[in-house]
Structures are given as structure tokens and as C-alpha cells.
Amino acid sequence: xxxxxxxxxxxxxxxxxxxxxxxxxxxxxxxxxxxxxxxxxxxxxxxxxxxxxxxxxxxxxxxxxxxxxxxxxxxxxxxxxxxxxxxxxxxxxxxxxxxxxxxxxxxxxxxxxxxxxxxxxxxxxxxxxxxxxxxxxxxxxxxxxxxxxxxxxxxxxxxxxxxxxxxxxxxxxxxxxxxxxxxxxxxxxxxxxxxxxxxxxxxxxxxxxxxxxxxxxxxxxxxxxxxxxxxxxxxxxxxxxxxxxxxxxxxxxxxxxxxxxxxxxxxxxxxxxxxxxxxxxxxxxxxxxxxxxxxxxxxxxxxxxxxx
Amino acid sequence: xxxxxxxxxxxxxxxxxxxxxxxxxxxxxxxxxxxxxxxxxxxxxxxxxxxxxxxxxxxxxxxxxxxxxxxxxxxxxxxxxxxxxxxxxxxxxxxxxxxxxxxxxxxxxxxxxxxxxxxxxxxxxxxxxxxxxxxxxxxxxxxxxxxxxxxxxxxxxxxxxxxxxxxxxxxxxxxxxxxxxxxxxxxxxxxxxxxxxxxxxxxxxxxxxxxxxxxxxxxxxxxxxxxxxxxxxxxxxxxxxxxxxxxxxxxxxxxxxxxxxxxxxxxxxxxxxxxxxxxxxxxxxxxxxxxxxxxxxxxxxxx
Numbered sequence: 001x002x003x004x005x006x007x008x009x010x011x012x013x014x015x016x017x018x019x020x021x022x023x024x025x026x027x028x029x030x031x032x033x034x035x036x037x038x039x040x041x042x043x044x045x046x047x048x049x050x051x052x053x054x055x056x057x058x059x060x061x062x063x064x065x066x067x068x069x070x071x072x073x074x075x076x077x078x079x080x081x082x083x084x085x086x087x088x089x090x091x092x093x094x095x096x097x098x099x100x101x102x103x104x105x106x107x108x109x110x111x112x113x114x115x116x117x118x119x120x121x122x123x124x125x126x127x128x129x130x131x132x133x134x135x136x137x138x139x140x141x142x143x144x145x146x147x148x149x150x151x152x153x154x155x156x157x158x159x160x161x162x163x164x165x166x167x168x169x170x171x172x173x174x175x176x177x178x179x180x181x182x183x184x185x186x187x188x189x190x191x192x193x194x195x196x197x198x199x200x201x202x203x204x205x206x207x208x209x210x211x212x213x214x215x216x217x218x219x220x221x222x223x224x225x226x227x228x229x230x231x232x233x234x235x236x237x238x239x240x241x242x243x244x245x246x247x248x249x250x251x252x253x254x255x256x257x258x259x260x261x262x263x264x265x266x267x268x269x270x271x272x273x274x275x276x277x278x279x280x281x282x283x284x285x286x287x288x289x290x291x292x293x294x295x296x297x298x299x300x301x302x303x304x305x306x307x308x
Numbered sequence: 309x310x311x312x313x314x315x316x317x318x319x320x321x322x323x324x325x326x327x328x329x330x331x332x333x334x335x336x337x338x339x340x341x342x343x344x345x346x347x348x349x350x351x352x353x354x355x356x357x358x359x360x361x362x363x364x365x366x367x368x369x370x371x372x373x374x375x376x377x378x379x380x381x382x383x384x385x386x387x388x389x390x391x392x393x394x395x396x397x398x399x400x401x402x403x404x405x406x407x408x409x410x411x412x413x414x415x416x417x418x419x420x421x422x423x424x425x426x427x428x429x430x431x432x433x434x435x436x437x438x439x440x441x442x443x444x445x446x447x448x449x450x451x452x453x454x455x456x457x458x459x460x461x462x463x464x465x466x467x468x469x470x471x472x473x474x475x476x477x478x479x480x481x482x483x484x485x486x487x488x489x490x491x492x493x494x495x496x497x498x499x500x501x502x503x504x505x506x507x508x509x510x511x512x513x514x515x516x517x518x519x520x521x522x523x524x525x526x527x528x529x530x531x532x533x534x535x536x537x538x539x540x541x542x543x544x545x546x547x548x549x550x551x552x553x554x555x556x557x558x559x560x561x562x563x564x565x566x567x568x569x570x571x572x573x574x575x576x577x578x579x580x581x582x583x584x585x586x587x588x589x590x591x592x593x594x595x596x597x598x599x600x601x602x603x604x605x606x607x608x609x610x611x
Contacts, residue, residue: 037418087597093418094364098553099596101546106589113583226429226542233422280437287426291411294423298415 004138009259010252015144017251018151022206023224024231024243025158026199032175032238034089034192037096040080040103042225044200048073048207049216050111053122062125069208070201077200081193089192104222112218119215147209154202155244162240171195175238227254230290236300246301250286257285314607315474315561318568322467326460338463340571342531345470346524348567351551352470352477353520358549359558360481361513362493363413366421367428368548371518373540374401375525377435380447380535390453397522404431405518409511428545435537446536449529456530466527470564473520478560480516489513490558554595556602565603 027041051072055065084103088096123129124143131139162168170191173181182188207221214220231250235242262278269277293301322341329337350372357363378397387393408427415423436444456462480486492499492506500506529535538544547570555566573591577584595602 031418037421084593084597091596093421094358094549094553094557095596097364097366097421097546098550099593101550102589102592102596104589105585105592109583109585109589113586222543226425229422230426233419237418276437276439280434283433283436284430287429291423291426294415294419294426295411298419 004135005259007134007138008140009256011140011144011148013252013255014148014248015151015251016255017248018148018155019206019210020224020228020231020251021151021155021244021247023203023228024235024247025154025240026196026202027225027228028232028235028238028240028243029171029175029195030199031232033171033178033195034174035178036085036089037093037100038085039097039100039225040107041199041203041228042221043104043107044073044077044203044221045207045210045224046111046216046218046221047076047107048204049211049214049220050115050120050207051204052208052211053120053216054115056122062122066205066208070205073204073207074197074201077204078193078197080200081196085196086189086192108218108222117218119217121215122211124212141213143212147213150209154205158240167194227286230286232300233290234293234300236302239300239302242300242302250289253289254282254286257282261285311560311604311607312478313561314604315564318561318564319467319471319474322470326463335459338459339531340575342463342466342527344567344571345466346528346531347548347551347571348564349466349470349473349524349527350521351548351555351563351567352473353517353524354548355552355555355557355563356477356481356489356513356517356520358552359562360486360493361489361510363510363514364421364549365412365424365514365517366542366545366549367408367424367426367431368517368521369542369544370428370431370540371401371405371521372525372528372544372548373431373435373535373537374404374518375522375527376529376535376539377438377441377447377525378522379453379526379529380449381438381441383449383451383453383529384441384447388451388454390455393453393526394523397526398519401518401522402515405515406511409514409518413507413510413514425542425545428540428542432537432540432542435540442536444537446534446538449533449535452530452533453526462530466531469523469527473523474564477520481558485509485512550592554602556604559602559604561607562602562604569603 023041023045026044027038030036030038030041048069051069052062052065055068056062059065059068080103084099088099124141128142128146130142132142132145134140160168162171170181170186174188174191174195178188181191227250231246232243234250235244235246258279261282262274265274265278265281297303322345325341326338329335333340350368353371354365354368357365357368375397378400379393382388382393382396408424412420412423412427441447451457452462456465481489488499488504488506488509492504492509496506525539528539551566551570552563553566554569555562555564573588574584577587581587
């Protein structure tokens with residue numbers, strides 16, 4: 001593999017990692033603070049993508065569409081929280097998995113009814129639409145670099161919110177012991193709602209900025225959601241720092257794995273055998289990584305619960 | 309006895325379906341019944357884990373896929389002897405369950421859900437990479453295993469397997485083994501203190517459930533005459549959990565009632581509207597929120 005290709009794959013990996021982080025951040029907080037498994041979190045990502053396409057069609061401006069999409073994604077998230085999820089916090093994980101699975105079925109089908117089953121596309125905003133001359137013979141889409149930058153900015157913002165504000169302090173306290181925080185007089189239900197709404201908006205935001213590079217189709221959030229679960233399992237439930245590091249790790253392993261595993265296998269195996277096993281191993285890489293992390297450290301790399 | 313009655317009624321119903329089908333429904337009805345029965349076998353094995361063992365596996369469809377692909381590949385390669393296929397499928401499923409179970413059972417709770425999901429996904433991607441056997445598109449079987457070639461034989465083989473598996477699980481859960489499993493579900497430290505190796509009991513249950521699910525997979529491949537990686541997708545594992553909860557976890561009739569209701573709902577709603585998931589999704593939420601104990605509790609409460 002040439003250095004040029006490696007550089008592209010590194011950037012692609014970072015970009016995937018950033019998107020994963022935006023999804024995993026909400027997921028890990030909701031999971032950490034409320035002990036709530038939300039399979040329907042990927043649905044927020046899909047809704048964000050559809051909304052931005054829809055609003056773009058209406059307004060013709062990407063940035064306006066992005067803001068509107070985030071607002072509506074937030075509203076939908078809060079609606080779901082109020083009518084379905086808030087009743088599930090006291091239930092066991094099995095009930096949560098099932099009910100949120102029901103939400104996935106409904107919303108995926110609903111999106112198919114509203115916008116049809118064919119994938120939609122949307123151009124990147126004009127000022128960021130071109131390509132960037134990385135080296136002499138290597139061009140890279142500006143929008144993908146913008147995603148990496150936006151993701152890094154959001155991560156910084158989150159870090160500031162979580163470690164430097166009162167709300168963040170409550171969230172951290174909630175992740176380590178929600179009952180105790182409630183006993184100290186904090187309205188835990190409202191904290192839940194804020195965390196949930198924020199997470200839903202972040203996932204919607206991820207979907208919206210991903211819309212120009214991926215095809216927007218029903219079920220687009222499902223596989224990414226499973227990968228986001230891999231991220232929070234590796235990073236440690238409830239930990240933003242863990243989610244960030246694990247997201248970049250998973251993004252890089254997945255992207256580099258897809259191009260490198262086959263090449264590495266060719267060193268040991270016949271090319272035909274390597275070509276057969278390579279792609280399967282590459283798709284599996286992140287799951288192998290997660291199984292290994294959970295085996296040695298069941299609470300993940302940076303566990304929030306019980307941590308000082 | 310009372311708790312087992314619904315299952316016996318459904319089994320009897322399945323037994324007369326071939327005759328019913330001659331009057332109404334034909335092969336559509338029988339294939340629907342076969343699908344329900346195969347799902348019931350897989351759900352019975354999953355209920356041993358979830359309902360009795362408290363082990364929420366989110367990768368159980370992988371075992372069904374192992375059985376299905378063993379049958380699919382064996383038949384494609386010209387091995388149509390059912391005993392051989394069953395022996396291979398059982399051996400692979402048991403070995404896979406032993407290794408992944410030993411790793412997964414080091415964790416519990418949410419981590420267990422995630423790690424079983426991870427192993428399920430590994431199987432899913434492995435099957436998608438089998439280029440000689442259809443890769444992502446799947447594999448069409450041009451014939452069935454020898455003894456199952458006739459339609460009526462296949463039907464009653466599936467029904468017979470379901471009945472035997474149901475009895476077997478019923479025996480197991482009623483035995484000392486089942487009691488230890490349920491006790492460990494409530495408090496594994498206490499059970500450990502009493503001198504039972506909880507890990508061993510759980511691993512045994514995990515392997516057993518995996519083998520039974522693979523059996524369902526072998527039958528599925530013969531019934532559908534088609535296998536694809538989608539059998540191992542996490543959505544199918546989700547379906548199996550739905551069936552178990554819908555029927556009632558850890559109950560004697562739950563898995564069978566759940567499978568019947570699941571297939572019935574799917575078919576019933578999809579004749580109603582093409583977008584049947586718009587109804588099924590909210591229905592699922594409503595069931596979780598308001599119908600604790602599942603279908604079987606409707607029958608048990610009176611006793």
C-alpha cells in the first residue's frame with residue numbers, strides 16, 4: 001500500500017471515527033446516566049439525514065437546512081423520550097431493547113413511506129464542496145475534512161461542557177451514581193431529559209453532516225448504531241473521553257482494516273485465499289477488538305461508573 | 309399441567325394443519341406453519357438462556373445460521389445424508405458455543421448482550437464472505453436432505469423435532485439443572501456459595517441452546533431451500549428475543565405461543581398493509597409497556 005493511499009485511508013478512518021463519536025456520545029451518556037439501552041438512537045441519525053435533505057429541497061441552503069434539521073431532530077427525540085422512553089427507565093435491559101427495536105421498525109418504515117425506498121443524495125454546501133490538494137497528486141474532498149474538523153470541535157465543546165460546567169458535573173455524577181444525585185435534590189428526570197435531547201440532537205447532527213457523503217436511505221442508521229455500541233462498549237459506558245478515543249480507534253481499525261488486512265494476509269497465504277478471507281476478517285475486526293476489550297476489561301477502557 | 313396446555317393445543321393444531329391446508333391455504337398454510345415451528349424451536353432454545361438463565365443473548369440467530377449453512381453447503385457438495393448433516397451441524401454449533409460462551413460468560417448484563425452481538429456479527433460477516441457459496445446473495449438449494457425430500461415427511465419431521473425439543477427443554481428446566489440456572493439468575497453469588505459452579509451450569513445451557521438452534525437452522529435450510537447471511541443478522545436475533553418475550557419468558561408454553569403469534573402477526577398485518585411494520589413497531593412497544601408476562605400469562609393467571 002502506497003503512502004498516498006495510506007493517507008487517504010487515515011483521513012477516511014478519522015472521518016468515520018468522528019461520525020461514530022457524534023452518535024456514541026449521546027448513546028454513552030444516555031446509557032451511563034440512565035442505564036438505558038437505546039437501540040433507536042441510530043434512528044435519530046437517519047432522521048437527521050432525511051431532514052437535511054428535505055429542508056435543503058425546501059430552502060436551497062445547506063446551513064439553514066442543517067439548523068432546521070437539528071431543531072426537528074431534537075423535537076422528535078424529546079417527543080420519543082416523553083411518550084415512550086421515559087416509561088422504560090425502570091425496566092430491565094431486555095424490555096428496553098425490545099421497545100426501542102419497535103421504534104426502529106416503525107421509523108424505518110415511516111421514512112420509507114414518506115420519502116420512498118430509493119436512496120437520496122444531497123450536495124455538500126458550496127463553499128466546502130471542492131477538493132483539497134493534500135499533496136502533489138492527492139486530492140481529498142473538503143467536506144470530509146470539514147467533518148473531521150467539526151467533529152473535533154464538538155468533542156472539545158463536549159469536553160468543556162462535561163468537565164467545566166455545573167450541568168456537566170451533574171451528568172458525570174449521574175453516570176457514576178444516578179440515585180445518589182437524585183437523593184441530593186437534583187431533578188433527575190429533567191437531567192435525563194436534557195441528556196437525552198442533547199444526545200438525540202448530536203446523532204441528528206451526525207446524520208445531517210454525513211448526508212452529503214453517504215446515501216440517505218431507510219435503515220442507514222442501523223449498522224452504524226451497532227458500531228456505535230461497539231464504540232461505547234470499548235470506551236466504557238458513560239465516558240465521553242472513552243467514547244472519543246474508542247470512536248477514533250474503531251473508525252481507523254475499520255477503515256484501515258478493509259484495505260490492509262487482505263494485503264497483510266497475502267504475506268502468509270495464497271493470494272486467492274487472502275482475497276477470500278480478507279474482507280470477512282476486515283468486517284469483523286472491530287468486533288474482535290470489542291470482544292477482546294470486554295474479555296480483559298469487562299467495563300471497557302475508561303469506565304465511568306464507580307470511577308472517582 | 310395447566311401451563312403446558314396452550315403449547316399442547318398449538319402442537320395439536322400444527323398436527324392437523326396439513327389436512328386443513330387441503331381445504332384452505334394449500335402449501336401457503338403449510339409453509340407458514342413450518343416457519344412458525346422452526347422459529348418456535350429456536351425460540352425455545354433462546355428461552356432456556358433468557359427466561360431461565362437470565363442470559364440475554366443478542367446473537368442467537370448466528371447458531372440458526374450455522375445449522376442452515378451446514379445443511380446448505382453439505383447439500384451443495386452432494387452430501388444429502390441427514391444424519392451426517394446433523395452430526396456436522398451439531399459439532400460446529402457446540403464448538404462455536406463452547407468457545408464464544410466461555411468468553412461471553414465472563415461478562416454479564418449489558419456487556420453480555422454486546423459481546424454476544426459481536427459474535428453474531430462475526431458469523432454474519434463470515435457467511436457473507438463465502439464466495440463459493442453465494443457470498444452476500446445467499447445459496448439456493450437444489451434438493452433437500454435425502455429423507456426430507458417429501459413435503460409431508462419434512463412437515464412432520466419439523467413438528468416431531470419441535471415436540472421433542474419442547475419436552476426436552478421442559479424436562480431440563482424442571483430438573484435440578486434448571487433450578488440451579490434459575491437460582492443463579494436471581495443471585496449467582498449465593499448459588500456459588502452453595503457449592504454450585506455457576507459458570508459451568510451457564511456454559512452447559514449456552515452450548516445446549518446453541519445446538520438446538522443449529523438444529524432449527526438445518527430444518528430451516530431444508531424448508532426454505534435457500535440460505536443467506538441475513539439469517540445471522542442482528543435483526544433476526546432481535547426477532548427471536550421478541551418471540552420469547554411475546555410468548556412469556558421462562559414459561560412452559562411461551563416460546564411456542566410467541567412463535568405462532570409472531571408469524572401470525574407478520575402475515576396478518578402484511579395482508580392488511582404493505583407497511584405492516586408501521587403497526588408492528590408500536591404494537592411491540594405496547595406489548596413491552598403494558599403486557600408483562602407475555603401471552604402465556606393470559607392462560608396461567610387463572611390457575
